[in-house]
Amino acid sequence: MKATVPITAAGLKTACSQCNLLELCLPFGMTDTELNRLDELVGGRRKIKRQQPLYRAGELFEAIYAIRAGSFKTDVLLEDGREQVTGFQMTGEIIGLDGISTEFHSCNAVALEDSEVCVIPYAKLEELSREIEGLQHQFHKVMSREIVRDHGVMMLLGSMRAEERLAAFLLNMSQRFTARGFSAAEFHLRMTREEIGSYLGLKLETVSRAFSRFQEDGLVAVQQKHIRILDNDGLKKLIQHQPGAR
Incomplete structure (x- = not known):
């Protein structure tokens, strides 16, 4: 059983103020009332030891994760048994978006060092995003950055020595x-x-x-x-x- 440490709204502000997650957890322009509702969004924190998985390909998609400390790699298993690394993620970035379309994770996410993530249940994110325009806007920005990064990798592999x-x-x-x-x-x-x-x-x-x-x-x-x-x-x-x- 993976242990998750609950976070209060007051504790969330302190936790996020120094970890570059402001644009997701504390979007600019939100009212104090809206900020106080963010305790409904973040389900807790999870610590992942080095070389241990945060999630595996094929697992049910339930949450995305904001990396509070540490770093991860994502990879997929090829038919010949080799692992193909698809990305590296570090503190302040979001991981787990690969599961949104099919509701199952399409890759493995493994900690490169002892790491900690904030767990953001996707169903709650969708619900709160419909009510708080600023939160929805910031989440769309996060998704857009991931798309741009993927395009950058494709260009890298296709045209460079x-x-x-x-x-x-x-x-x-x-x-x-x-x-x-x-x-x-x-x-x-x-x-x-x-x-x-x-x-x-x-x-x-x-x-x-x-x-x-x-x-x-x-x-x-x-x-x-x-x-x-x-x-x-x-x-x-x-x-x-x-x-x-x-």
Whole structure:
């Protein structure tokens, strides 16, 4: 049985004020009365240990999850038994939207580190969204961002060479860490190189060679999973096909 810790409306404000979930949990322009009703929306918190699933493909879809702390990967099992990584999600992002259309989850969501999520029962979200216009608007923005991100990955896999894919991935992670108040130039990747390769459509050896090339060219400094971007413009040139790009 998965333990869920109840959250009160008062506690919710304190919990969300520092975790970049304001636009879903506390949409701008809502009245105090509407804010107080949000205790009906968030069903509780759930802690997930590293390498443990938040949900599995085929499970009944009942809720979406706001990542309060930690990070996850989503993946699907291919016919040959291999896992195909479909995305990485971090603190402040929403996970679980894959189950909306069929009412069953279409992928696995596994914690990359000890993590914590806020559980948002979808039926309650729909009900409250009909009553609170601001909440519905913010949820639509969240869904739109996911669609745009998926399109970005399709473009990445369809038109870029190996080094360009890795450069775009590192720049994207940099932007996402920056949005959460962390350094844009220095961060720790929770996923393995094999998982990065699966996500980018590259073999492990190809990812390792690309990292080595980036180090040789002075673009990044890599120490296991710790990344330091030394030449942000150089990475951008790689994916913009500018002069000097390989």
